[in-house]
Amino acid sequence: MKKKPLILVTNDDGISAPGIRALIAVMKQIGEVVVVAPDSPQSATGHSITINNTLFINKVTMDGDIEQEYSCSGTPVDSVKVAVHEILKCKPDLCVSGINHGSNSSINVIYSGTMSAAVEAGMEGIPAIGFSLSDYDWNADFEPTKTFIKKIALEVLKNGLPEGVILNVNFPKLKESEIKGIKICRQAKAVWEERFDKRTNPQGKDYYWLTGEFINKDNGEDTDEWALAHGYVSIVPVQFDLTAYHAIQQLNNWKLNNT
Amino acid sequence: MKKKPLILVTNDDGISAPGIRALIAVMKQIGEVVVVAPDSPQSATGHSITINNTLFINKVTMDGDIEQEYSCSGTPVDSVKVAVHEILKCKPDLCVSGINHGSNSSINVIYSGTMSAAVEAGMEGIPAIGFSLSDYDWNADFEPTKTFIKKIALEVLKNGLPEGVILNVNFPKLKESEIKGIKICRQAKAVWEERFDKRTNPQGKDYYWLTGEFINKDNGEDTDEWALAHGYVSIVPVQFDLTAYHAIQQLNNWKLNNT
Numbered sequence A, B: 001m002k003k004k005p006l007i008l009v010t011n012d013d014g015i016s017a018p019g020i021r022a023l024i025a026v027m028k029q030i031g032e033v034v035v036v037a038p039d040s041p042q043s044a045t046g047h048s049i050t051i052n053n054t055l056f057i058n059k060v061t062m063d064g065d066i067e068q069e070y071s072c073s074g075t076p077v078d079s080v081k082v083a084v085h086e087i088l089k090c091k092p093d094l095c096v097s098g099i100n101h102g103s104n105s106s107i108n109v110i111y112s113g114t115m116s117a118a119v120e121a122g123m124e125g126i127p128a129i130g131f132s133l134s135d136y137d138w139n140a141d142f143e144p145t146k147t148f149i150k151k152i153a154l155e156v157l158k159n160g161l162p163e164g165v166i167l168n169v170n171f172p173k174l175k176e177s178e179i180k181g182i183k184i185c186r187q188a189k190a191v192w193e194e195r196f197d198k199r200t201n202p203q204g205k206d207y208y209w210l211t212g213e214f215i216n217k218d219n220g221e222d223t224d225e226w227a228l229a230h231g232y233v234s235i236v237p238v239q240f241d242l243t244a245y246h247a248i249q250q251l252n253n254w255k256l257n258n259t
Helices: A018-027 A076-088 A106-110 A113-123 A143-159 A224-229 A245-252 B018-027 B076-088 B106-110 B113-123 B143-159 B224-229 B245-252
Strands: A006-010 A032-038 A057-059 A068-072 A094-101 A128-133 A165-171 A181-184 A190-200 A206-216 A232-239 B006-010 B032-038 B057-059 B068-072 B094-101 B128-133 B165-171 B181-184 B190-200 B206-216 B232-239
Touching: A006 A018, A006 A076, A018 A032, A018 A094, A018 A143, A032 A076, A057 A076, A068 A076, A076 A113, A076 B190, A076 B206, A094 A113, A094 A143, A106 A190, A106 B113, A113 A128, A113 A165, A113 A232, A113 B106, A128 A143, A143 A165, A165 A224, A181 B245, A190 B076, A206 B076, A224 A232, A232 B245, A245 B181, A245 B232, B006 B018, B006 B076, B018 B032, B018 B094, B018 B143, B032 B076, B057 B076, B068 B076, B076 B113, B094 B113, B094 B143, B106 B190, B113 B128, B113 B165, B113 B232, B128 B143, B143 B165, B165 B224, B224 B232
Parallel strands: A006 A032, A006 A094, A032 A068, A094 A128, A128 A165, A181 A232, B006 B032, B006 B094, B032 B068, B094 B128, B128 B165, B181 B232
Antiparallel strands: A057 A068, A165 A232, A190 A206, B057 B068, B165 B232, B190 B206
């Protein structure tokens, strides 16, 4: 009998978030699951790692079926590093991150702890997928995502992923019967228009909360934003080679070495 | 007389780091400088932003010549957002980040607070450059970088940058006379091979320090690692559209919508 694939599960909302529990439930159907996830919410920590502080790892038993479940005091990326190099001491067959409580489509990918964990696994050469649901509610309904997650994970286990590529999967907030299918997309061009909510603390000192509005600047029907708005699950293949190859020739024309 | 360009200076080593003071000194020669930088070291914070905590902004006077200098309690990316949307309430003509104490070449770009600040400015449509010196010493000699920084900044102010492109500039640890010139490069394929340094605290609990070794897996002569090792200043054009376009067709062959 073929050995079950070893699957590392992580997230950025913290190990007790309903989203990761839903993801664990699906992964238990297809492989041997190891969970290593932050012990507290780590949304929007991007690709942050802990180099100026210590890391604590605790064995936990949130899911009685899983032999190896650990919380980590660091970021999502720390959790992946700890899992691979300290806990497993080997590379799992798959790393899945999420299910994030909230969208990681378009430009959100760059702020996302969920996606950064998946990207870190991809950098290690591990096939990796980040899953996010466009619903920020802690009690969001993750049931409609499960069939799709299983299908996508099985395809990745079967086919592998191109070198240097990670999948960013986003779900619309819909019932399963309302979801039209899966679309492979590009990242939509979008921005956050920030606003700072200024307040005064009891000591009379001003402080700020970061807030803002998401603005989609891209009507392309091949984008993740279009897919999500039209009832599809979006998959964007993401890479960590950030080189803007198309700009190299233009910069070479600048004659920067003339004196 | 043409108005002097408005230049936003930030970094990730904190507002008092020698690296940012060197960068400010160069920028004062070419424009009106506004400084908004983290009040404490924020290395390796990547594209982290502060959404679960408050932000404090303090006007400081570290450089008597500069009217607008502020420290921010958040990350490098927070500092850029605060600068543009709360302090300036307009977009500067240029944003420069650094000079980082340590290399941000190859895969380091993805962990780097210095580069994430520049990328955030780029996302706002501001021409942006991150500068880093391959020397982690707090008392590193930044003098050899200054002529190059001035030249690169003036070229960006003159030509602008292609849409969605930010420059990642790295300097070798050499005397100015030893530097052979500037090379436009691609990001070398490299990884960090992590190791966790396990220790025990006075209460008997295990904790870890993240450590590791940088492994360059790419001998290409068009890479930033090659340029730096051969005495050149490297410039990699960096983008924040993370879509792996080359993988889209392959994923479309997966028939994910078959039932």
